[in-house]
Amino acid sequence: MTTRPLIPLFASLVFSAVLFTAGCSTADSATPVPELAERGTTLTSAKLGRQDMTNKVSLTGKVTINPIFGLVAPADGEMRYVEVKDAKGTPTKPTRAGAVWVGGKPTNVDVPAGATFAGRLVDDRAKVTAGMPVVSAKFGGYGIVADIDGAQAYTLSDGLAAIKAQIKNGPGPFDCAVLGTIAALPPGTIPDPPAPPAAPPAQSNPSGPPQAPVAPPAEQPKDTRSPSEATGMRLVCTPPADVKLINGAEATLEVITARATGVLVAPVEAVAGRQGAGKVDVLGPDGARRTVDVRLGLTDGRVVEIRGGLTGDETLAVPGPNLPEAPQKPGN
Numbered sequence: 001m002t003t004r005p006l007i008p009l010f011a012s013l014v015f016s017a018v019l020f021t022a023g024c025s026t027a028d029s030a031t032p033v034p035e036l037a038e039r040g041t042t043l044t045s046a047k048l049g050r051q052d053m054t055n056k057v058s059l060t061g062k063v064t065i066n067p068i069f070g071l072v073a074p075a076d077g078e079m080r081y082v083e084v085k086d087a088k089g090t091p092t093k094p095t096r097a098g099a100v101w102v103g104g105k106p107t108n109v110d111v112p113a114g115a116t117f118a119g120r121l122v123d124d125r126a127k128v129t130a131g132m133p134v135v136s137a138k139f140g141g142y143g144i145v146a147d148i149d150g151a152q153a154y155t156l157s158d159g160l161a162a163i164k165a166q167i168k169n170g171p172g173p174f175d176c177a178v179l180g181t182i183a184a185l186p187p188g189t190i191p192d193p194p195a196p197p198a199a200p201p202a203q204s205n206p207s208g209p210p211q212a213p214v215a216p217p218a219e220q221p222k223d224t225r226s227p228s229e230a231t232g233m234r235l236v237c238t239p240p241a242d243v244k245l246i247n248g249a250e251a252t253l254e255v256i257t258a259r260a261t262g263v264l265v266a267p268v269e270a271v272a273g274r275q276g277a278g279k280v281d282v283l284g285p286d287g288a289r290r291t292v293d294v295r296l297g298l299t300d301g302r303v304v305e306i307r308g309g310l311t312g313d314e315t316l317a318v319p320g321p322n323l324p325e326a327p328q329k330p331g332n
């Protein structure tokens with residue numbers, strides 16, 4: 001039996017491994033390395049289209065018993081309150097709380113049926129502006145209350161077209177009717193009832209018959225209502241009567257703030273800006289960009305409404321125009 005030397009065999013294996021490694025390195029180095037496109041490079045283009053649009057805001061709320069809501073001044077003027085008597089039970093008719101006077105004419109402020117007066121929010125005869133909360137009221141029954149932050153408030157202030165509610169692990173979705181305003185409410189006040197008129201002093205008549213003692217005036221019933229506490233910005237709505245609710249249950253509200261039919265839209269990636277005013281880059285036949293100012297409307301996160309500045313036949317560059325960089329301060 002012939003024994004093969006180990007050293008030449010080992011050298012042969014090392015040489016083969018070196019060739020294999022070198023081959024892999026050569027192939028890898030030939031693969032191009034991807035690079036980022038330069039800023040402003042047109043990656044693709046998009047055409048404008050038409051579709052129906054709906055603006056929605058999602059809120060998290062809770063089922064609340066007897067929620068507080070606010071009523072606002074219907075016009076600019078002077079707020080004059082009237083005395084509201086303590087209601088026994090839940091009123092089935094509106095309750096007059098006062099009126100805003102302007103030009104010698106009043107515009108009434110009424111607490112709706114199913115709710116009770118809970119407090120004055122400004123001083124009597126104070127100057128108010130339209131939309132300012134002036135009266136707080138307490139709804140008699142279950143409602144759904146959702147807290148609102150500042151960013152949501154301006155979106156919701158444009159309008160509350162419709163609200164759908166869904167109780168977590170419960171009934172829904174169902175329509176939910178809005179109560180009052182979404183504005184934050186200051187603490188409410190309930191004025192003291194007017195004092196009874198003082199009894200006239202008994203007159204002495206020595207020569208005449210004795211005078212019967214004057215009975216003291218009847219004691220006025222005390223107002224047992226508690227003034228409403230301050231609230232943050234929030235939305236309060238009431239479900240249909242046949243929906244079973246449990247106090248404290250979590251709920252989700254989908255608020256539709258606006259609708260539009262058959263409007264001109266562009267992809268959000270092609271537009272700089274999201275509300276009011278924006279810019280787009282229109283592509284010419286030669287591929288050159290031309291930045292155009294546009295007026296914007298509703299958006300659903302995928303497309304944005306174009307209310308002005310384009311005819312609808314243009315081709316837009318994607319991504320859209322870049323905002324100019326802020327000027328550098330001296331020394332930077």
